[in-house]
Amino acid sequence: MFKQFTENINGNQAYLLFSLGIFFVFFIVVSIMLIRIRKSHIEHMSDLPLEDSTINSTKSLEP
């Protein structure tokens, strides 16, 4: 599966490695951000869609 990459690079291997490298760094940065998020904040964020502050909320329509 990987042979086809290495065989087709035509001397521009640096490009591929460079690109994968940036992705790797990027991925690490995002992961660090994720680890640093507090649980309470995550809960607040995931509840956002469920509370839309309507008066006479459409909730009454739900079964």
Next chain:
Amino acid sequence: MQPEKFYYDNKIVRNFGIATVIWGIIGMTVGLIIAIQLYHPAANMGNQYTTYGRIRPLHTNAVIFAFVGNAIFMGVYYSLQRLLKARMFSDALSYIHFWGWQFIIVSAVITLPLGLTTSHEYAELEWPIDIAITLIWVVFGINMFGTIFKRRERHLYVAIWFYIATFVTIAVLHIVNSLELPVSAFKSYMVYAGVQDALVQWWYGHNAVAFFLTTPYLGMMYYFLPKMANRPIYSYKLSILHFWALIFIYIWAGPHHLLYTTLPGWAQSLGVAFSIMLIAPSWGGMINGLLTLRGAWDKVRDDVTLKFMVVGLTAYGMATFEGPMLSLKFVNGFAHFSDWIIAHVHVGALGWNGFLTFAILYWLIPRIYKTELFSKKLASFHFWIGTLGILFYAIPMYWAGFTQSLMLKEFTPEGILKYPNFLETTLQILPMHMMRSAGGAMYLFGVIVMAYNLTRTALQGKLLANEAAQAMPLEPVHTIVREGAWHRRLERKPIKMLIAALLVILVGTFVELMPTLTISSNIPTIASVKPYTPLELEGRDLYIREGCSNCHSQTVRPFRSETERYGEYSKAGEFVYDHPFLWGSKRTGPDLAREGQKYGNAWHYNHLMDPRLMSPGSIMPNYDWLITQNLDTSLTKKKINAMRTLGVPYALGYENKAGQDLDKQAQGIADNLAKDHIKVKSNKEVIAIIAYLQRLGTDIKANKTASK
């Protein structure tokens, strides 16, 4: 602080909803017509405005920009207001956005059948409409960011990041892929040529899929699925990772549309590598959606909206598993140009985009009309016929794709092509095409039933145009403590979010596009390749007008099955004067890259008049109007000048001689046809298109004998 009272604008949501349904029916009806044309050429209706080549783009534009586009705006306008606890920034902008978008669609419906097209897939609309799209997109952006600025919720929920990424990326894609030099009010030439044009187009084309058919729908999934299931998303952290990884990786994957073409090898490899990586964030998103329903499967059983969501997510999972597989070179060598790709497209389009749209409509319309859905039975019927429709669409297309590709690649033990005549393979798959149109008809019928159901729902309720809501205003920023992790801060800063998303997509764009666009050694030139003569250039523009590239590719890949069938494989240097490139993405008919001098002029004349005269059973439409219509040469001078501006080496002042050259060459072809007892004036369109066809691929063929 006092809570503030305000109103959500439901009317604009309703308007986009109606537009979604109407354009959906129109776009899919056109889809059904072209599906039928593929086995019953008479369904072209004998006039130029409804031939396949002109209305296939109408189908794609109508379903993508009108059906999916309006659905996106419906979903965004509904969810954005509620997630931000604020009414849309400006009712006037909402209004301009809505009507502006409909106006753009109507202009597409008019210009595409007229043959006014750039020929870039999913970007066919000519330059004035491109400008209108840009303006309306900016209106949408101002309206969205205006709302974000007056929000009453400090943090932006993940759905909104997807909307922001959609907004910036589509803006960048649209502008870069619309760089055209206008020749007249509705004719322009792409700034790039050949390989470069192809790279830009598929960087665009792939990301139109990514940032129009995918990211806004993921955003809607993250909002509406929790709403429908009445429980939060399975993992918010996963959604963050999903978001950043997806937008980072997607932008690189474009070259998987150009495998085995003359695109530099490293660019192809880059596209393949990132396409394979795409499976991770895509499946992360799908799993996050499906796991939200964990422990709630009993709800799925009796709630039709959730059923649509589940099948939609599953289809997304299938398309995003298949996509990376299709990017593997050896799979792509087989699948590219075939009906396999059409199956892949429609699993995504019908399953993911279609079903999510239906789920949202069924959920949202009763809510804004303050009533219950008119008929659950009909909705359930829609679900089943829609699902069957997808199966009847996709399975025959896979079958057809495999069958045809196998036949095209088959050699006899003596080492010659088993099916040297392309048409034989076409005839073999006609039954599958008939089945596909049955699948399409079922799917379309479901949509019509939905339209009826929703109309009755609306009639029995009353639109709550302005829905009252109440929330605390935001405290001024300086009073909040500067705590929180980086990402939490980013969630408070919409402009930083926009810039971050922009930077992320620009990284891939630059690394991938710049070398091919700027370093000339990436495109080796060939001395014998010369610019088109004026007549050929006009013929080429007719080829574009008629949309021939919707069925015929112009690129021979380096496989023995192709070089045997078509001739020498294509070289990058052959396309340096092709503004735009015309490689095509689907071989409904044979490749034409080496068509020049393969047959005589008389053959082409008869074939264009009625393809079945030369190829019995052919499904190509008649082009008899080319024979009766006069070639319009009023723009020839301007075209030569425009091409020179773009770097095609026509000598200075050649534009003044061009008319003479054109007449001379046309007369030559007319005389040659006369020898075969075909009487045709030299000023007819057919002469120009024959001139172009006879030129194709001959520049480097000159010193070789045609292989067929």
